[in-house]
Amino acid sequence: MQRRELILGTLAAASLPLLATAQTLEKPKLTLAVGGKNLLYYLPLTIAEQLGYFKAEGLDVTIVDFAGGAKALQAVVGGSADVVSGAFEHTVNMQFKGQPMRAFVLQGATPQIVLGINPKTLPNFKTIADLKGKKVGVSAPGSSTNVMVNFLLAKAGLKPGDVSIIGVGTGSGAVAAMRTGQIDAMSNLDPVITLLLRSGDLKIVSDTRRPAESEKVFGGPMPAGCLYAPQAFVDKHPNSVQALTNAMVRASKWIQTAGAAEIIKAVPESYLLGDRAVYIDAFLAAKGSLSPDGMIPEKGPLTAFKALASVDEKLAAAKLDLSAVYTNDFVKKANAKYPKG
Numbered sequence: 001m002q003r004r005e006l007i008l009g010t011l012a013a014a015s016l017p018l019l020a021t022a023q024t025l026e027k028p029k030l031t032l033a034v035g036g037k038n039l040l041y042y043l044p045l046t047i048a049e050q051l052g053y054f055k056a057e058g059l060d061v062t063i064v065d066f067a068g069g070a071k072a073l074q075a076v077v078g079g080s081a082d083v084v085s086g087a088f089e090h091t092v093n094m095q096f097k098g099q100p101m102r103a104f105v106l107q108g109a110t111p112q113i114v115l116g117i118n119p120k121t122l123p124n125f126k127t128i129a130d131l132k133g134k135k136v137g138v139s140a141p142g143s144s145t146n147v148m149v150n151f152l153l154a155k156a157g158l159k160p161g162d163v164s165i166i167g168v169g170t171g172s173g174a175v176a177a178m179r180t181g182q183i184d185a186m187s188n189l190d191p192v193i194t195l196l197l198r199s200g201d202l203k204i205v206s207d208t209r210r211p212a213e214s215e216k217v218f219g220g221p222m223p224a225g226c227l228y229a230p231q232a233f234v235d236k237h238p239n240s241v242q243a244l245t246n247a248m249v250r251a252s253k254w255i256q257t258a259g260a261a262e263i264i265k266a267v268p269e270s271y272l273l274g275d276r277a278v279y280i281d282a283f284l285a286a287k288g289s290l291s292p293d294g295m296i297p298e299k300g301p302l303t304a305f306k307a308l309a310s311v312d313e314k315l316a317a318a319k320l321d322l323s324a325v326y327t328n329d330f331v332k333k334a335n336a337k338y339p340k341g
Contacts, residue, residue, distance in 0.1 A: 024239050025058050025059065025237075025239050025240050025243060026236065026237040026238075026239055026240050027082070027237050027240045028058055028059055028060055028240070029059075029060045029062075030059060030060070030061050030062070030082045030083060030240065030244070031061075031062045031063075031064060031080070031081040031082050031083075032045075032061055032062070032063050032064070032081060032082065032083045032084070032085055032227075033063075033064050033066060033071075033072035033073070033075040033076055033080075033081035033083070033084050033085070033086075034063060034064070034065055034066065034069075034072050034084070034085040034086065035065070035066045035067060035068040035069035035070065035071055035072040035086060035139065035140060035143060035170075036065070036066075036067070036068060036069070036139055036169070036170035036171075036189070037063065037065040037085075038065075038170060038171060038191075038268075038270065038271040039112075039170050039189045039190065039191075039192075040112065040189065040190045040191065040282055040283060040286040040290075041107070041108055041111075041112050041189050041190075041224065041225045041286075042085055042107060042225055043107070043255060043263075043267075043283075043286070043290065044107045044225075044248050044251040044252045044255060044290065044291075045063070045085045045107065045225075045227075045248070045251070046266075046267055046268075046271070047251040047254055047255060047266055047267075048247040048248055048250070048251035049061065049063060050266050050267065050268075051251065051254065051266065053246075053247035053248075053250050053251055054243075054244070054247045056247070057243035057244070057246050057247050058243060059240070059243050059244065059247070061244075063085075064080075064081060066140075067139065067140045067167060067169050067170075068138070068139040068140020068141075068142070068143035068145070068167065068169070068170070069084075069086040069087050069090065069139070069140070069143040069144055070090075070140050070141065070142035070143045070146075071140055071143075072084050072085070072086050073086060073090050073094075076229065076230065077099065082229060082233060083227055083228070083229040083233070083244065084101075084227070084228050084229065085107070085225065085226075085227055086144075086225065086226070086228065087111070087143070087144030087147070087224060087225065087226075088103055088106070088222075088223040088224060088225075088226045088228070088296070088300065088301075088304055088326075089144060089147055089304040089307060089308055090144075090228065091103050091228050091301075091304075091325035091326065092301060092304050092305050092308055092320065092322070092325055093308060093315070095320050095321070095324065095325055096314075096315050096318050096320060099230070100230065100231040100324065100325075101228050101229065101230055101231065101325065102228060102229065102230075102231050102234050102324065102325060102326060102327055103223070103226040103227065103228040103296060103325060103326040103327075104226075104227055104228065104229070104234065104241055104244075104245055104326070104327055104329075104330045104331070105226060105227050105244070105245040105248045105249060105294040105296075105330060105331050105334070106223055106224075106225070106226045106291040106294050106295060106296045106331075107224070107225035107226055107227075107248065107252065107290065107291055107294075108223070108224030108225035108226075108289055108290055108291060109211060109221070109223070109224070109289055109290065109291045109292075109297075110208050110209065110210070110211050110214035110222060110224055110289040111144060111148060111208045111214060111222055111224040111289075112189050112190065112208060112209045112224060112225075112286055112289050113144065113145055113148045113187055113188070113189055113208050114187070114188065114189065114190075114193045114204055114206065114207050114208070114209065115128075115148060115149065115152060115185065115186070115187045115204075115205045115206040115207075116185065116186055116188075116193065116196070116197075116202040116203055116204045116205055117131075117184065117185045117186075117202070117203050117205055118178055118181065118183065118184050118185060118186070118201070118202065118203075119200070119201070119202070119203050120181055120201075121134075121181050121183075121184045122134070122184050122185070125203070125205075127156065128152055128153065128155070128156040128158070128205065129156045129157065129158065131153070131156075131158070131162075131163050131184070131185055132158055132162045132163065133162070133163070133164075134163055134164070134184035134185060135163070135164045135166055135182070135183045135184050135185075136149055136163045136164065136165055136166065136183060136184065136185045136186065136187065137166050137167075137168040137174060137177050137178065137182075137183035137185070137186040137187070137188065138165055138166070138167060138168070138186075138187050138188070139167065139168070139169060139170045139174070139187075139188060139189070140167045140169070141165050141167050144224070145187040145188055145189070146165055146187070147307065147308065148187050148206075148208070149163070149165065149187045150310075150311040151217075151218075151307045151310055151311065152205075152206060152217070153311075154310045154311050155310075159311075160311055166182070166183055168182075168183065168186070168188075170188065170189065170192060171192070171273065172273065174186065174188055174192050175192060175195055175196060175201075175273070178196055178201050178202060179196075179199070179201050185205075186202065190209070190282035190283075190285060190286050191271070191272070191273055191278055191279050191282035192273075193282070194278050194279075194281050194282035194285060195273055195275065195278045195282075198278060198281070208222070208289075209285050209286055209288075209289050210288070210289070211288060211289060214289070218303050218306075218307055219303065219306065220299050220300075220302065220303035220306075221297040221299055221300050221303055222300065222303045222304060222307065223296050223297060223300035223301075223303075223304065223326075224289075226296065226326075227244060227245070227248060229241070231324075234327075241330055242330050242333060242334070245294065245330035245331055245333070245334045246333075246334045246337055246338065248294055248334075249293065249294040249331060249334035249335060249338055249341075250334070250338045250341055252290065252291055252292060252293065252294055252341075253292065253293070253338060253340065253341025254341050255287070255290060256287075256290075256292050256341075257341065260280040260283055260284065263279075263280075263283050264276055264279065264280065267279075293331070293335055294331040294334060294335070295328055295331050295335075296326045296327075296328055296331070300326070301322035301323070301325050301326060302322060305320065305322060
């Protein structure tokens with residue numbers, strides 16, 4: 001009897017740390033909205049999920065995938081999701097709209113968005129000004145792919161209304177739209193871009209997968225994919241936000257040391273779009289644009305603001321507190337916990 005009680009006592013003691021961890025999380029069950037989960041833009045999110053990093057932090061995360069980042073944001077605004085995995089610039093836009101959001105861990109150091117034209121419908125394309133009156137595909141209207149189009153149009157002296165924006169998603173539908181000539185140009189991400197490049201159905205005009213070109217396009221560091229949430233949620237659930245950040249930082253560090261074969265093994269088969277070689281090429285093209293540690297660059301919010309302000313006069317005139325759209329406090333603690341991933 002004494003031996004049985006000793007064993008039970010030992011098991012109870014062993015479970016205490018896990019129990020304590022669970023109790024400290026204000027909201028262990030979370031719903032996270034993302035727009036285009038298959039994209040390499042969100043690879044850290046997929047790795048954190050697939051390798052069990054969220055569960056290791058005591059979290060039960062339900063990830064809901066939408067056609068684009070704008071729709072993922074709507075889910076949080078509408079209350080059906082808690083956190084967004086989306087483009088950083090939405091935090092600036094939402095402060096302008098009086099609905100403060102705060103980014104707390106970075107996934108992408110550059111937007112990874114590529115603007116390309118359809119060589120079949122635009123064989124004589126020379127400059128972005130040639131897009132006037134044309135159909136441009138984006139992941140979803142209002143998403144970061146749309147923002148990039150607007151920004152590049154503005155630099156060419158055009159307005160958003162000078163082109164027809166069409167939502168094509170981030171998967172096979174986007175590929176089909178380009179190949180069948182439904183759109184004349186596309187602003188999208190990998191693996192869609194690499195797939196179309198390899199088949200000769202896309203010609204690159206601007207490529208922000210490359211950090212140097214991204215800085216040239218935007219005039220500074222342009223933070224991209226991140227986790228962000230309403231300020232009220234961050235304030236009310238700091239331990240849960242920390243747990244999310246821990247998992248994401250750990251995933252980002254794993255990616256930096258992983259080989260292409262390990263990535264292929266970790267992601268769902270459906271993400272490969274039927275061609276493993278294409279996904280490997282896409283990963284190698286995007287790896288340098290992924291954040292190695294989750295830190296949001298200090299000058300990033302200003303770059304995002306300028307990009308949005310270039311096509312929105314009211315936002316340009318607004319006095320925003322850009323320090324309130326992000327925090328690195330959670331990331332610093334996560335890096336201390338996982339210095340090597």
